[in-house]
Amino acid sequence: MDFNNPKTFSRLFGLPMNALLYFLGVFPIVLLIYVSFTDWYPIGQQYFWDSHFIGARNFIDFLRDPLFGMSVLRTVIVVVVAITLEFVFGLILALLFVDRFPGKAIFVSIAVLPMMSVPAVTGYIFRMLFLYAGPVNDVLSAIAGTRVSVGWLTTGWLALVSVILMDVWQWTPLMFLILLSGLLALPQDPINAAYILGASKWQTFRHVMLPMMKTVMLIAVVIRTMEAIKLFDGVFLMTHGGPGYSTQTVSLYLYEIGFKYVRFGYTAAMAITVLLVLALFTRYVAIRPLRPKV
Amino acid sequence: MVKVTLQGLTKTFGEKPVISDLSLQVNDKEFFCILGYPGAGKTTLLRLIAGLEKQDKGDVYLGDRLVNDVHPGDRDVAMIFQNLALYPNRTVFDNMAFPLKVRKMGRTDLKNRVQEVAKTLKIEHLLDRTIVNLSGGERQRVAIGRALVRRPQVFLVDEPLSNLDALLRLEMRAELKRLQRELGQTFIYATPDQLEAMSMGDRIVALKEGQPQQVDVPEALYNSPRNRFVASLVGSPAMNFMEGSCKQADRRMMLDVGPFKIDITRFQETVERAAGSELILGIRPEHVRVSRGRGRNSTCEVVVYVVEPLGGEMILHLGVDAQLIKALAPPGFEAKYGDRIWIEFDPDKIYLFDKKTQEAIL
């Protein structure tokens, strides 16, 4: 073999990564598709080839499953609200950091600490914060003047709010960092040009800086959306999807069906469908601003 | 120390042909310049010779050796890249020794060779410094040094001077030329700067969209450009061009370019043989004479737009109708914005081009 032939060389160099991706990428997906058409229930049938082929029953079943629909809706709510808040806070924060001022480096380091925390630990921390006798209620009491006892984790919609707040706390820093990079990378000349042409600070921001930030803002939102859809660890440790089903996101629901009730065939069908929807989303919406120029 | 022969070289990137059917020969010990605007395919041509890019068609010979399938490292050519491609955090010595280390040269030999080259380039005192601490001119020398240590057969140089400031560029130009003379080696040098090519090249190829327009010595490119492109590429300030058509009148042949007519009767035969009646008149600014008053041979009256003093002489940008004409005025000529003056062409120094083919007729 001639390793100085670029083709041979690049095949060789690509080999390890291809091996990983095909082993845990292509192979399992094929398996998943097969299983989704069976009634595989690993407690009764040890191997997947012991299962029975049942056609599209799994797909029809879960589309009728109200719990699944609700989990999708909840995920959408969490994603939309959390991303909106993160974007607004992130942008404000980024604007605070655009100029140079003494202590900037330290404040940036502090502001981005939350995103470095382990998500599972974050979930646990927020579980403590939102206890009946937790510090959040303390602060609210101090503001209200009387003892406030909000059951953050025991009231359905408040638990969802808590989950959103947790995501906002952990991931606003990422939004902030991306937007700050965008702001700092803005060419100064068009901004100065606008000032000289008579624009006020606000007008310059609105008509010059924002349009130039479009790509970066898109990237920030897309990245965060993708990550927010994944939301699992934190919620799992914070509420376990409870109380009842009130914080059960798609990920948690899949987990529960798949591993508590071990209905593998059914889970596989749901997973396939969600994967397909997300793949289309990624292919046509998300990947565009991200695709590196190859 | 070898000639380079290219035969029917073709290279396309995607749909776009970058080099198309190019054949030329670079002689032994020649300083050969590739001159063309950015995007003309100069760098691609060098990379094809080096083997960094594989041609779609055609052959590359170094000496008599066909090197189409030879690995770049075995072609025995050195290339000096536009961005120099030095290792920023290593010392000058390490940078220059790298090609020798790759070839597994002994320690003492290696040291001597680097020392020797550093001496020719006057960078001995820099050997222990890292590249990031060097000035632009010094880095330039190191890049040349790295190419020199290998004693390659052919040097390929890709506009290495474009990042230097004007004064340093002038200095490095002379230096590079002297070096080539002393080494007696084949240099192929790509540049977009006609002044650089004219002053350094033994021969020049004018390249346009991957096709050689003319291969010749600098004077020939300047005095008898093959077509309009070459005429406009070479010479500064650039040649004036005016479109016009031929008219017969009283047995004389006149070229009417709008603001004035010019008698081309004595070229009549050539013109009639070569092309139709649509021509382009070309005249270099240095062959446009200006005068304050109307002279006997004056062609037309013009308005002065811009005066560029160039040391003693000055370039006048003159307007007539909608056309701009540049003229080189002698020292002492007085003119300012808005003046009306007269111009006159030296009839022996005009060029005629076919409007359709853009080829030179005269």
Add this chain to the structure above:
Amino acid sequence: MGLRIENLRREFGELVAVKDLNLTVETGEFVSLLGPSGCGKSTTLNMIAGLLHPTSGRIFIDDVLVNELSPRDRRVGLVFQNYAVFNYMTVYDNLAFGLKLRKTPKNEIDKQVKEVADFLRIADVLKKRAGGLRLDQLQRIAIGRSMVVKPSLFLLDEPLSNLDPALRAVMRVELKKMQKELKQTVMYVTHDQLEAMTMCERVAVMNKGELQQYDTPTVIYHHPKNRFVANFIGSPSMNFLDCSLVEKDGKALLDAGAFTLDITHLHEIVRAQATGTELVMGVRPEDIEIMNQPSGADSVPTSVYLVEQLGAKSLVSMSLGNTIIKALTPGGFRADVGETKWIRYQRDKIHIIDKKTGKVAV
């Protein structure tokens, strides 16, 4: 008075970027701020535009003190080096930007934008997005965008440096024409001495934050005040030869080692101006004559080092002792390397510079 700058100073920490600058520009005048990179010209420009606050000193635009005014209230137009056009807007919106901010009625905006677009010849691209346009079009947009708001002072920051040489020549003429037609006060910042010398009525040469000389191009070229200006202006640049003043038999001789030059006629001036006998002789390449035979007492033998053909001119480098002297001769000059030629300085064109202070005495 278009612009008046009094004792302008700007410090960045320890660094004094602009040092007590005094400058006036008449209304309608085209003035250039010329200097190498880092000389403080951009800092000065930014202070005039109001993007940077001076450490001390005062700036008047149209006799109004503008120090405390924000950029938007200064009525200046600034064209940036990279044009800073709003890529994402259409050309029309770019041009209308300033007027829209001023709440100009729509039909008025329309009228003015059309007018400017016609004047700058970009009317055909008004509806296109600015992002995809050619560099010269971007530049026209940048100029037009400032033009519509009718500034009293136009600042241009190296506007031609991103264009290729051919386009640069064209835009140079157009800029000059425009300025003349609008009778606009313009301050043009550049590091390219050719641009400054060709386009401007007066040139302010800066170095290390200090104004070196402020005069018309002709005066600056022929009577540079100091060595920096003499070296910076003119291309190829002036030759400098270290020499000392010797008095012998009632004659004053300039001894440069390889030759001596009789400067008795300048003796008085030199003695009055210079601080010692250590001098530098400066002579421009075009003021040196090359001869095959010695003629007259002033002829100096040299050996040819390098001949560069520049088309209309040949640039000859000759070694004289251990220095290299460059001379510009008519094109087509031929000589072998090492061949002996005689040179003669045009005596009234030499400059004598005090070595210690760098001041030009003659």
Add this chain to the structure above:
Amino acid sequence: MNRRAIGILRNLFRYVALVFVSLLALFPIYWMFSTSIKLANEWVATPSVWFPSKPVLLNYQFIFSMSYEYLIGRVPEEAAAFYPFSWASMKPIFDSLILSTSSTLIALFAGTLSAYVLSRYGRKGAPPPTFPLMYRMFPPVMVIIPVVIMYATLRLTDTYLGIIILYSTLTVPLVLWLMKSFFDEIPREIDEAAILDGCSLFGAFYRGVLPLIKAGLAVTGLFIFMLDWSDFMGVLLLGGRNVVTIPLKLAEYTSGHGELYGPMAAMGVIAVIPPLIFGILIQKYLVRGFTFGAVKA
């Protein structure tokens, strides 16, 4: 009001805002830390205890003493007295270290090679560039579900190898894009000069480019380590008995047997220390990491 006064006022406003933001960012972490040094009666109280009355290390001793099953129903105060430090209790930390380190190295190796090919030779040979990116975008549950099925068949469940393969595969797309962004910053001419100097293609990579990219490798490595270290779902579904990482242990404390807030907090503190340190070290590159190299700070 002159310029200077406005400037001072603006700065004042900025600092007030920044202090507020800092408090918000730091408070939850502080709360975990303070809980980890509180005595049991202060873990949960009304009103809650903001500053531990008597800071103790008992909770840490508790988690590093004998394994948790023996301690049900006891509080750290008494546990510490009876049960000394045990190596067995360190297992989650060792497991986290082993899994994160080896997965990081494997992903770094595989991803870097592919990134180089992608940067220099384009798509030919390299993995299809958008495929790994998509892989990264899907919620892990969905990616892991088929893996669970496959591992069950291959008997890889609850093995180190299985989880290392999973981690490597999940993070290798990030390595690919990150390292590609670093390779793209090195001019192509560096490799080409090396090739002309006589290097093989591998030599150009190994001797020419790799030394210039050490910093990028380090950054990418630390970033990937942070992600692997933070994983919870992977071990939740594929580990359990044989493989127990810190987050999994943390989850164990929360399930069922009464809330041991103090030891949990101590475990949490230990879990977040490495990512916090690494995160601050590579802060400049975090944006690039999370955006697949698309945004460079």
